[in-house]
Amino acid sequence: MSDDVEPWTVERHLAAASAPSAALYERLDAVLRSFGPVRVSVSKTAVTFKGTRRGFAGARPKGDGLVGYLDLMRRLPEDPRIRSAVPYQRNLVVHQFRLLEDADLDDQFVAWLREGYDVGCGAHLQA
Incomplete structure (x- = not known):
């Protein structure tokens, strides 16, 4: 099949x-699911x-690492894992990341993921 x-x-x-x-993907998945209910939607470019x-x-595996994005209500400080941060709504910033090792x-990073989970649960609507 194509x-x-x-x-x-x-x-x-x-x-x-x-x-x-x-292995990085599986660990990220486990961390995110530890926060509470999580659903996934899969496409060619990302889960x-x-x-x-x-x-x-x-996120999606790429090479020997993991690339992905994270929506937060603020811009993160400079960090080598964060490749870019771009505002896309009044109070949300999408951060592109790359993880290379455990x-x-x-x-x-887990704390940032938790902030993202809060956005997924509507925290950005109360700001």
Whole structure:
């Protein structure tokens, strides 16, 4: 089947990934699900993680790392994991990230993911 017919799945993304990249994805998935209810929507470009109100993060294995995005209500300070930060709504900034090793998914990054989860649950609507 071609890419236009075969549906994209998490398993399809992981099957094409290196072992380190797949492991980073699995760890990110576990962290996000530890915050509460999470739904996923899979496309060719990313696995989008959704809270109770909206999508707030996305990721996909790439090379030996993980690339993705995270929606926050503020711009993060400079960090080598953050490739860009662009405002796209009045009170939301989308951050493009790249994780290269397990240590990149540290307590600081997990705290940012938690902020993103709060956006997914509607925190940006109360600001």
